[in-house]
Amino acid sequence: MTYLQKIQRLYHLEPNDHSGFADAELAALEQQLGTALPVPLKNYYTALGKQEQVNHSYNRLLPPGKEMDFSADGYLVFYEENQAVCCWGIQKEDLAQDNPPVWGNYGTETAPDWHQEAGTTEDFFLLMAVYNGTMGGLPYNANCLGTVDPAMVRFIEARYTLVPAISWERQRVYTDDFYEVLSLSFAEAGHCNALFAGTSDAQRFGRLLDAIDVEWSYIADEE
Known part of the structure; x- marks a missing residue:
């Protein structure tokens, strides 16, 4: 099974019931950021990005738009802890990778403390689906x-x-x-x-x- 199929099975989501953002919204985000996004990141946003139970029951997937941007030290931040205590992102230089690792900032914006959270973008989304699910999703x-x-x-x-x-x-x-x-x-x-x-x-x-x-x-x- 792919990571998307695992999430769909866990949450009893129909495989053809896409609850995601439009391709045009992701294209606009790439234009806003001035860079291409990794395919797994775009695939997740277009497949499950608007699925509330998966993405907003505890920690929060940031929508493509003004909230999603680079941190001062060069991480594309796209996920946020439920009380904004920490956030997760991909290093700018890793965006060209096929399935880049995801890092979590457990410090602050002015004194960041980044640690690798998942070895790939797909693994991170599966991890958050499990985390959010067991916390109420x-x-x-x-x-x-x-x-x-x-x-x-x-x-x-x-x-x-x-x-x-x-x-x-x-x-x-x-x-x-x-x-x-x-x-x-x-x-x-x-x-x-x-x-x-x-x-x-x-x-x-x-x-x-x-x-x-x-x-x-x-x-x-x-x-």
């Missing part, structure tokens, strides 16, 4: 904001498949073929201190809640 989501027993972590590792491209030592994403996803956070000491889960399928969600034995802090369908 998916209709069935839950989180445990507390210590997860090591035995339960081992259970998840055995039952679900790790997604290496969007995982790292402190944040690991697992999936059941992108019908449901789990994101585990780890402290520096190595123990799991948070778990986020999400799916678009009510029956799968029920089975997930039965199987994952943790003290859930929030369960969406309980509201």
Whole structure:
């Protein structure tokens, strides 16, 4: 599956139901910026750019227009954290690459602190779809904001498949073929201190809640 197909499956979106921006809007953005955009970036905007649950349920995809611009230190910023604490972008010199890496600025505009967030643009969009989904974008989501027993972590590792491209030592994403996803956070000491889960399928969600034995802090369908 492509990354777009994985997102469409996770959110139960029809493959031919394009909820994106028009090609002309992306062409106007390229003219505004004075540079061509990477194909994966344009493809995402035209396929899913206006999909609210995927792109605006927590962190926010910036629309093509005045909000989308280069930072003072040369990053094309196109995604923003929900409280504007950090933002994500592509280095100007990388825009000519086929599928450039995406960086996150965890500093400020005047004192930037950029770290690579994803090895490719496509991986970044998949990561944000998972992140936004488990934080409320998916209709069935839950989180445990507390210590997860090591035995339960081992259970998840055995039952679900790790997604290496969007995982790292402190944040690991697992999936059941992108019908449901789990994101585990780890402290520096190595123990799991948070778990986020999400799916678009009510029956799968029920089975997930039965199987994952943790003290859930929030369960969406309980509201």
